[in-house]
Amino acid sequence: MPNQPKGAIVGLGVTPMGKIYGRRAVDFAAEAIALALDDAGLSKSDVDGLLINANLPGDMDVRSQMVLGFENLTLVNVMSAYGSTAGSMMQYACMAIREGLANVVVLVYADAPLSPTRGAGQSYAGPHRFPLTGIVGLRAAYGNFGANPEYAMAARRHMHLYGTTTEHFGIIAVGQRKWAQLSPWAQMRKPMALEDHHASRFIAEPLRLLDCCLVSNGAVAVVVTSAERARDLKQPPVNVLGYAQCAPGDNLRADRHPAVETGAKRSGEIAFRMAGITRDDIGTCQLYDCYTYTVLVTLEDYGFCAKGEGGPFVADGKLGPGGALPTNTGGGQLSGYYMWGFTPLSEAVVQARGQGGARQVPRNDYVLVSANGGILNYHSTIILSRHASG
């Protein structure tokens, strides 16, 4: 029997995603929030809390609450743990609601880094992101630009220690593309075979283009309220049963290995304990997949398989459609859309409600959501369910 819900998700708004130019992040945010409130059957005046996910360019700042035209918010903040923030926001929203600080809290991520002259790579790792003054100037001097080489080095370390192969990574990418083909929201819906993965160009070895996530312009908003209030709203409530964070520290000490032993372990243990369920109860995983490697290492650290066995674990295609552990069922960040932690969170809401259409998983009682940020420096876990006990 699961424990009492800590809160419930009652609204979801997802804007069109991808190369949509000429709009600011806050404009996407407004559209997503309007969609989410409509989805919930709530009005703007019902909202008394707003948590904003800081985005990379920093333009989704706290003043956004005024641009968005909210009034008399009793909870407002910008939160930042990079990709893992969605889970932290859910945590704080539920805590605030339980403390009576707010009743209806909107969580939003919005970003518009792409332009006709700035593609995915440049938006995240172009020269504007790498100052030269001081010791940080070494990064540019060594050609160490952005997350791609850092995650590539993490993946290489895992391959060295455990025999993980590019084949394993490719199977993850192919499975998620199959899911994306079933989702009207996904950006990448052309068929992909394992050979396509292996033939895609290297970005940073061992990672190929099809190991790397998309970058999207767009926004996602979710509306959170108490589990009690959720019962009377428009959508089937998605109860928040457990949540936790773990920041394992930096990876610049020779005695630390967050590249291969991530914060998913500790945050997962805490979240499962809070939820009162076990791993075996999970019917579908929505995992942060900035790279194929991230999916593999996250599954290990949540204990779905032993450390180092992530490659053989995914090799039978169990993460794809029809598999034993349907994962990233909207295509994830690799083939769906890249909204940091709001990619897995948004798909988890769809699946928990049973609204996935062609991609709906059969077992949607309990959904595991993970998010990680930085170079595996932050991690958050959320456990959602359509069930509420007590």
Add this chain to the structure above:
Amino acid sequence: MAEKPVPIPDEISAPFFDGARQGRLMLQHCSACDSWSFPVRERCPHCFAARLEWRQASGRGSLYTFTIMHQVMNPGFASAVPYNIAQIDLEEGVRMTSNIVGISNEALRIGMKLQVVFEDASKNVSLPKFRPAG
């Protein structure tokens, strides 16, 4: 042809870059807890002691992991791809990111022993890089 970016030393990082110019790998050491740290900072990340001393490190380490970069993110690297980026575990217990020189990318092996060398990035700035030891 575009040049590779060159770091601009500031006050706190000056001893690191001054050392590199003289062929010495300088790192910060905390005498309160006898630990080394990197990158440069004001305070010991292990014990929060306020005073860190600059000391010459051994320059010896081993290859923790590496990547071969194919994507050109800066025009200064257009003719350098594919080039390696590596994490090196130094004997002092810190992990540095740098480039490995004096060996082909194909011959790089995790765990291999490495020794620091210094390359001029400009007239005034030298960079610590690593080559196979022995």
